[in-house]
Amino acid sequence: MGSAIDVKATFRDIYHRLKAELLDDPAFDFTDESRQWIDRMLDYNVPGGKLNRGLSVIDSYKLLKAGVEVTEDEIFLGCALGWCIEWLQAYFLVLDDIMDNSHTRRGQLCWFRVPKVGLIAVNDGIILRNHIPRILKQHFKGKPYYVDLLDLFNEVEFQTASGQMLDLITTHEGEKDLSKYTLPVYRRIVQYKTAYYSFYLPVACALLMSGENLDNFVDVKNILVDMGTYFQVQDDFLDCFGDPEFIGKIGTDIEDYKCSWLVVQALERADESQKKLLSENYGKADSKCVAKVKALYKDLNLEGVFADYESKSYEKLISSIEAQPSKAVQDVLKSFLHKIYKRQK
Template sequence: MANQNGATADLKSTFLDVYSVLKSELTNDPAFQFTDDSRQWVERMLEYNVPGGKLNRGLSVIDSYKLLKEGKDLTEEEIFLASTLGWCIEWLQAFFLVLDDIMDNSHTRRGQPCWFRVPKVGMIAVNDGVLLRNHIPRILKKHFRQKPYYVDLLDLFNEVEFQTASGQMIDLITTLEGEKDLSKYTLPLHRRIVEYKTAYYSFYLPVACALLMAGENLDEHISVKDILVEMGIYFQVQDDYLDCFGDPKKIGKIGTDIEDFKCSWLVVKALENCNEEQKQVLYEHYGKENPANVERVKALYNDLNLQGVFEEFESKSYEKLTTGIEAHPSKAVQAVLKSFLAKIYKRQK
C-alpha cells in the first residue's frame, strides 16, 4: 500500500506541476496585453479558485487513460496532455463554483470565504467566472490544436458545459424564493437535476477525455456514457444521504439540505413513502432554518426508515452498475469503470 500511496502522491505532485505551467501560459497569453495589476489579479484569482479542491475529476483523466493503455508506461508527453485535460475539467468546475456561490449567496467554499466575498472582489467575480470559462479553449488550442481529436475535445467541453448549466437552471427554477412547493419534488425531477448538473461533468467528462486521447470515437461508447451517468446519479444520492446521516467530521461539512429546501433524494423518498399526516409534517417543517424544524424532519426520516431505503437503493445500484460494466466488450474500458465505482461504493465522505 505504501507504494500505491507513494505513486498517488507522485501523480498529484506531477499534476500540480502541470497547473503551474498552464497558469504561467495563461498569465502571459499573447492575445492580451497584461499589465502588472491584471496579471497579479488573474494569478491570485486562479490560485484561490482552481487548485484548492480534492482534484478527483482532474486526476481521474490520468487514471482512466493509464487503464485504457493497459499497463503500458506513459510517455512524458502523454502524462502532460492527460494532466492538461484534467486541469481543463478543474477549470470548468472552478467556473461553475464561482458563479454558483453568487447565485446561492453562499458564504464558504472549501473552508474559506467564497471568492465574491473576498474584500475588493465582490461582483468582479462574475467576470472572473467568465474568464475561467474562457481559459479552457485557450489551453486546448495551445496544447491540442494539432491533434486529430481537437474538434471532438472542443465539442465535448461545449456540450457538457451546456448540460451542466441547464441542470443548474432546472435546480434554480424549482426552488424559487417564495414559491416553496414540495409537491413539485419527484424522483424524475431529482434525477434530471442530478444527471445534467453533476453526472455529465463529474463522471462522464473525465473518461470521455481519456477515450479521445486514446484515439476512441465517443459515438461508439454510448453505453459507457450511460453507465457513468448512472454512477453520477448514485453518487449524488449518496451525497444527499450523507448530508443528513453522514458524520460531519468525516464529510468535512454540516449538511443544510433540509434548511435549504433542496430537492434531495431523501425528501423525495419521504414524500413517496409517507401517509397524509406525515406529509403535513414535511410541508410544515421542511425548508425552515430553525433547528427544531430540522430535527422534526430528521425524526420523520427515521420513522420512515430512510436509512434502510437508502441501503437497499445502494445495493441495487451497485448490482446494476456491475452488470452493465461487465457487459462491456473491452476489458480496458471495464477496468476504467470499475475503478470509478470502487472509489464511490459505500463511501462515508
C-alpha cells in the same frame, strides 16, 4: 501508494505551468494589476478541493493503455485535460455561489464575498470558462481529436448549465412548493447538473486521448451518468446521516430546501399529516425544525430505503460494467465505482 502521490504532485506542478502560460497569453496585453488579479483569482478558485475530476483523466488514460508505458508527454496532456475540468468546475462554482448567495466554499469565503471582489466575480467566472479553449488551443491544436475535445467541453457545459437552471427554477426562492420535488425531476437535475461533467467528462477526455470515437461508447456514457446519479444519492444520504468528522462537512440540505433524494423519497411515502409536517419544517434554519424532519426520515425508514437502493444500484452497475467488451474500459468504470463506494465504508 508512492505513484499516486507522484501523480498528484505532477498534477499540481502542471497547474503552475498552465497558469504561467495563461498569464502570458499574447491575445491580451496584461497590465501588472490585471496579471496579479488573474494570478490571485486562479489560485483562490482552481486548485482547491480534492481534484478528483482532474486526476480521473490521467488515472483513466493509464487504465485504457493497460500495460503500455505512458510517456511523459502523455502524462502532461492527460493532466492538462484534467485541469480543464478543474477550470470548468471553478467556473461553475464561482457563479453557483453567487446564485445561491452562499458564504463559504472549501473552507474559505466564496470568491464574490472576498473584499474588493464582489460582482467582479461574475466576469472572473467568464474568464475561467474562456481559459479552457486557450489551454486546449495551446496543447491540443495539432491533435486529430482537437475538435472533438472542443465539442465535448461545449456539450458538457451546456448540459451542466441546463441542469443548474432546472435546479434553480425547481427550488425557486420565495416559491417553496414541495409538490415539485418528484423522482423524475430529481434524476434530471442530478444527471445534467452533476453526472455529465463529474463522471462522463473525465473518461471521455481519456477515450479521446486514446484515439477512440465517443460515438462508440454510448453505453459507457450511460453507465457513468447512472454512476453520477448513484454518487449524488449517496451524497444526499450522507448529508443527513453521515458523520461530519468523516465526510468533512456539516450537512445543510434540509435547511437549504434542497431537492434531495431523501425528501423526494419521504414525499413518496408520507401520509397527509407527515406531508404537512414536512412542508412546515423543511427549509427552515431552525435546529428544532431540522430535528423534526430527521425524525420523520427515521420513522419512514429512509436508511433502509437507501440501503436497498444502494445494493440494487451497485449490482446493476457491476453487471452493466461487466457486459462491456473491453477489459480496459471495465477497469476504468470499476475504479470509478470503487471510489464512490468506499466514501462511506
